[in-house]
Amino acid sequence: MSVIQTRGKRKVSGGLNKSSFTKRLHSLGRLPSNTKVNKKTFLQLRTRGGDLKKALLTIDIVNVYDPAEKKYKKLKIKTVVENSANRNFVKRNIITKGAVVETEEGRVRITSRPGQLPHVNGILIKE
Numbered sequence: 149m150s151v152i153q154t155r156g157k158r159k160v161s162g163g164l165n166k167s168s169f170t171k172r173l174h175s176l177g178r179l180p181s182n183t184k185v186n187k188k189t190f191l192q193l194r195t196r197g198g199d200l201k202k203a204l205l206t207i208d209i210v211n212v213y214d215p216a217e218k219k220y221k222k223l224k225i226k227t228v229v230e231n232s233a234n235r236n237f238v239k240r241n242i243i244t245k246g247a248v249v250e251t252e253e254g255r256v257r258i259t260s261r262p263g264q265l266p267h268v269n270g271i272l273i274k275e
Contacts, residue, residue, distance in 0.1 A: 151177035181205055183243045183262035185225050190266050202266035210249065210268045212256050223251040225268075243268060 152175050159165055174196075181191065186206035193201045212221050230248035231237040237244065247258045249270070256270035 151179060153177040181263040182240075183207060183268075185227065185241045185243065185249075201264065203264065204262040204266060204268070207243070207262065207268050210251065210256055210258070210270045212251065212253070212270050212272055214272045216272075216274075221253070223253055223256070226250040226252075229255060248273065 150171065152171055154169060154175050155165060157165060157167070178193070181203040183204045184206050185208055188207050188209070189205045191203045191205060193203060195201050208225050209222055210225055212223050213219075214221065225243075227250050228238050228241045228243060228247055229250050231242065231244060232246050233244045234242075237247070243249065243258060243262050245258055245261045249256050249258065253272065254275060255273045257273055258268060258270045260267065260269040262268050
């Protein structure tokens with residue numbers, strides 16, 4: 149079964165939308181990649197125009213910006229500590245944009261989108 153990004157079957161009032169729509173390739177979506185903490189693996193997806201998108205499945209390194217030193221570092225991810233997208237993502241160690249992860253040098257807030265890019269960027273949080 150494919151994921152399609154279109155208008156729903158029901159109106160706000162609860163009535164049915166009349167649809168003369170058939171599934172088309174341009175309205176195709178996909179399931180979330182649910183990036184976890186482990187050795188780096190990713191999917192290569194062909195996008196419109198023949199370009200490639202690399203969706204991360206697992207990663208264990210984050211590019212961290214330290215505002216105090218104004219420098220970037222590569223740090224190893226230990227675990228996911230907090231995730232405002234879904235509280236169950238913390239148990240499952242799923243990384244999304246806005247998640248807080250524990251590293252060797254402290255906590256880091258993720259600023260990139262792991263399901264869209266082949267790397268993870270973050271900013272060090274002062275405690």
